[in-house]
Every structure is written in C-alpha cells, then in structure tokens.
Amino acid sequence: MRRLVLGLFGLVLAIPAGALFLVIGGLAVPETRELAADLTLTSVFALFAALLNAEGPDTVWAVAAGAFWALTTALLVLPPVLTALIGAAAGLSSYVWYAGGAGLLTIAIAWFGRASGATLDSADVKLLSLLFLTGAAAGFVYWAVAGREMGPVSDPGSARA
Helix, strand or coil, X not given: CHHHHHHHHHHHHHHHHHHHHHHXXXXXXXXHHHHHHHHHHHHHHHHHXXXXXXXXXXXXXXXXXXXXXXXXXXXXXXXXXXXXXXHHHHCCCCHHHXXXXXXXXXXXXXXXXXXXXXXXXXXXXXXXXXXXXHHHHHHHHHHHHCHHHCCCCCCCCCCCC
C-alpha cells in the first residue's frame, strides 16, 4: 500500500515538474520561442477563421481543447506513467531508468509524430533535446519521490540485514 501511495504521489509531482521544465526550457531556447510564436499566430488566425465560418463555436473549441489535451497527455503524462509502471513491475530503483526511460519515451512519442521522410535540422534537434530533458526531469522527480522505494519487494517473513 505504501508503494502505491508513494508512486501516485510521485506522479502527481513529476507531471507538473515536467510541464514546468518544458515551459522554462522552451523560453530559454530561441528556436522554440520562434516556433511557439509562429504556431500561436497561425493557430489564432485559423481559430478566428473557423469561428467565423463554423456552425457553432463549441465544435471549434472542443477540437482545440481535445488536440491540446492529447498532445499534453502524450508528451507530459504518458512517459512518466509508463516508466513508473514498468519500473515498479520490474522492481527497478535506479534513477537512470526513471529519468532516462521517461526522456527516451518522450522523444520517441515526438519522433513518431513527425512526417515520414522529413530531415532533421538544428531546430528539430534542439526541440527533441528539450523534450528528452523534459521527460528526464519528470522521471528524476518521480525517482526522487517514489522510485527509490520501487526496488525488489522483499519477503515480509525474512529479516533484513
């Protein structure tokens, strides 16, 4: 029961830590600031055009909220949760597993979202590096709170030395 509560508490802290790292890291890298500005202006214009041409604004807002929710869940929630579940099931307590696993899962999800055949430029490498570090920060926070306790389960009848 203690491991379950620690694991849930670790995830409750790790997911916002990853989000905070992504925001701060995104502001520190010039390419991501430019990407966010371009996406913001484009999406604002597209949103206004859709609102003016759509049957009702509720559909547009629902699609926008759904897309944001799916992206957030895929990049910020799924990697630490999967890493925590696999680590707990396998009895792993290494920070390398939790930080590295969450970081690799984050960039793997982003990599699968790319267009096939697209080449990597320096901005893509910086964005993937930022996403790796975001997942690694979330995984490290999880390890600091709960991951150290997720090692092999000892038999309650045996005495610890």
